[in-house]
Amino acid sequence: MLRSLVALHCRLGQTVAFSQRHLIQRQQSLVSDLQKARCYGMATTERKKFYEDVSISQGEGGLYEINLDRRKLKTPKGKLFTVPNEALAIAVATEWDAQKDTLKFYTMHMTTLCNTALDNPTQRDKDQIITAALKYLETDTICYRVDEPPGLVELQQVEWDPVMDWIEKRYNVVIGSSSSIMGPQIPEKTKETFRQHLNSYNFWALTGLEYVITQLKSVILTFGMIDRYLTVEQAVLLSRLEEEYQIQHWGNVEWAHDYDMYELRARTAAGTLFVHLASESSTVKRKLLQD
Template identity: 40%
Template sequence: MNSRNRELTAKRKKKRSNRFESTRKRFYRNTGIVQNETNWEVTLDHRRLKTPNGQVLIVRSEPLARAIAAEWDAQNEIIAQPIMHLTALCNTALDNPGKITSHDITSYLIDYFPTDTLLFHSEEEEELKNLQQIKWGPVLEWFQNRYNIIQEVSRKLMPPPVTTETRAVLARHFLSYSFPALNALSFGVEALKSPILMLACVDRHLDPHEAVLLARLEEEYQLTRWGRVPWAHELNQAELTARVSAALLVIQCTSESYSATAKTTNTNSSEERITQ
């Protein structure tokens, strides 16, 4: 991982650490949304919701605006900002505190890919090895067919080799997303520790619950042998599912809006050329 990606990782961890320390009393009664031309805003008692840097929180999708408003409406006496993933993702995309670009995130994800959970299979424990083959095998097959690539897995501690062609294919795909969607994709990847599982969710090949179970496959296998702490693992699973679900909602809403805007722009350009 190069220095730029290490810096990106450190900034993300620091940002999330700060979020978990940030709680305050609820200061509003009602939430709502308003449309401003092609954008949507969230209101708290008719006041516009703003980002930590003071920008008005604007999204280009009505469903996403409604989901953010619902996130704020669900808060009780204390605003639990650490679990308000939709708001955090949209704030980050607008404020961009790390001053990163889509190319920075893409480079980070490409470097992350060789450490994907699904690419490390057990060699010593036969039962776990068979379980990974049964559960992970179909997803890896889907991934290779979807992107027309061949990817080896590792049965040791060293990451498997990733070809230049595979890196190029993934880079082109990642760069096809808008910045807010790519930021959310990275958030989901970090929750699952797997670009492959996150991409499968984006393509609706898996749902968030299935992806989290697959990401935790080895941990769950060990828990069946050594026991589990009551509630702790279920809470962790629920939190991961919430993170992935939030990332997917942002990706789908911003990607659909981005595609619609691009389509409208292309249509208008074509009409201008016809009338000329």
């Protein structure tokens, strides 16, 4: 009996430590999520479909517009919905065309990201977005390691170490990892290197980058996807490594776990695609919504 109680105590301790390591990460994204939710309440609602046809057109300054029948799409703040290139316009138009009798705004991630870039609900500039994104480096998911149980220690080493090695070599930086709740001490030189790299992206792409970082709670995994070192599926699984380990040992509510997994994949994939399309300067020469 005593051994069973000791084992249970250790397991509970591991679960508490797991929760503590993720508490800081969740707090970081909470304020940002709430601010955006106030401006984009539509993202969690549904509405009856009010149009038949979706098309794109090129307007002033070479910007692309989305047309719902003969109406021009606008942002939640009433601005004309315009995107910088044809590829991004096609992606947004495809979301609107895919809607059935009811508009499910919470599935329209590309549209929401464009609205965020256009309306800029938090009124931030590039430097502020970069600073907010880099805060996640200090609490990056794969920087936090455990001392026990041995199975999870080994799993983190096998799955996370190659990604850490890759990014340190790719950007010539030092990051490291730690089993302390405070995480590793990230060198200022490393932060400056990543700041300069992020600054090379335009405002739209940074909007997408920050979105992906908040989904994965990881700058490292986000860079891994953007640089095509990791697939979306790999990055999502690596971001949930500890949680998946706990589920395997303690069980889970199957439908809820599956829903969370697929939803995170959808958001992460949309954000990653948005970054690439927002960085695209050339237009895509193809017919929209071919029969």
